[in-house]
Amino acid sequence: MGRVQDKVVLITGAARGLGRSHALRLAEEGADIIAVDVCKDPSAAHYAGSTVSDLDETVELVRKTGRRAVAKQADVRDRAALAAAIAEAVEELGRLDVVIPNAGINPVGNDLPVTAFTDTVDINLVGAINTVHAALPHLGEGASIIIIGSVVALMPRFDGMGIGGPGNAGYNFTKSMLTEYADWLGVQLAPHNQRVNVVHPTTVATELMQNTTMYKTFRPDLENPTADDVAGALHAVHGLPVAFLEPADVSHAIVYLASEESRFVTGTQLRVDAGMINKLAAGARPGA
DSSP states (O other): OOOTTOOOOEEESTTTTTHHHHHHHHHHTEEEEEEEOOOOTTOOOOSOOHHHHHHHHHHHHHHHHOOOOEEOOOOOTHHHHHHHHHHHHHHHHHEEEEEEEEOOOOOOOTTSSTTHHHHHIIIIIIHHHHHHHGGGEHHHHHHHHEEEEEEEGTTTTSSTOOOOOOHHHHHHHHHHHHHHHHHHHHHHGGGGGGGEEEEEESSSTTTSSSHHHHHHHTTTTTSSOHHHHHHHHHHHSSSSSSOOHHHHHHHHHHHHHHHHTTOOOOOOOEEEEETTTHHHHHHSTTOO
16 A cells, blocks of 8 residues: 555546546555546447546545545547646646556447548547646656557557457557657656656456457357457467456556656556467467
8 A cells, every 4th residue: 555655646538447447546555636538429439438427436436545536527639628627637636746648449340431540549649649748747756657558559560350440450550659659758758757658458348348349340250249259269369368357457557657666667668468469479489
């Protein structure tokens, strides 16, 4: 307990899924939370977006830990509105120590229009950059920026295990570009004793992965596939015997990178991937 005591953490996409999980784990370790979410359906995706009730629930859960929480509805694509929301929240909580650009979408399917690509780029890449840049004026020495990537960023031109369509292409592109962005930004911020790292999860049990459209991309032979129906395919690509991680499995890594335990860790691409990259690399080696 107390690993991030009295730090103030900004998290986008905080209404549910990984964002909520990060907020709760950090609050349990002593952090106050600025929870930002747009609370709307993503226009390009086949799954429902978060709601105001979801965001309110995140705030309530954080407050039950005894920590403070401020909720802000803002679209990460709107830099001005996002900057205003962050400034208001920082004024209320008094400081900002950690930034986690977590908001993102992953619309899949070859039936989607090209706007699925552009929407994904605008939210996942431009939105993450907007979040960091709007937060930078509020960050002091020792600040930590933790960008949420994806294991697909570490696979060149990866097509998502056969998942196609412009939205998924946009997802893979944005996660790859965020790794580059973090590397370059980290060098610029290091002299100010500010750190930038990326966490790359594999498949996680959130709405982003656990929806009917995503299941059908893995099991097109079934009319109504479930998570259990795709488990075999996901087990096959992981080194460890798991199909989906729980959100908390990723949040444990977030707590480490937000804490003083990692004060000399910057420029890291941290995989929380159940051994997927190792397994794929081993399979690519001659004689493997």
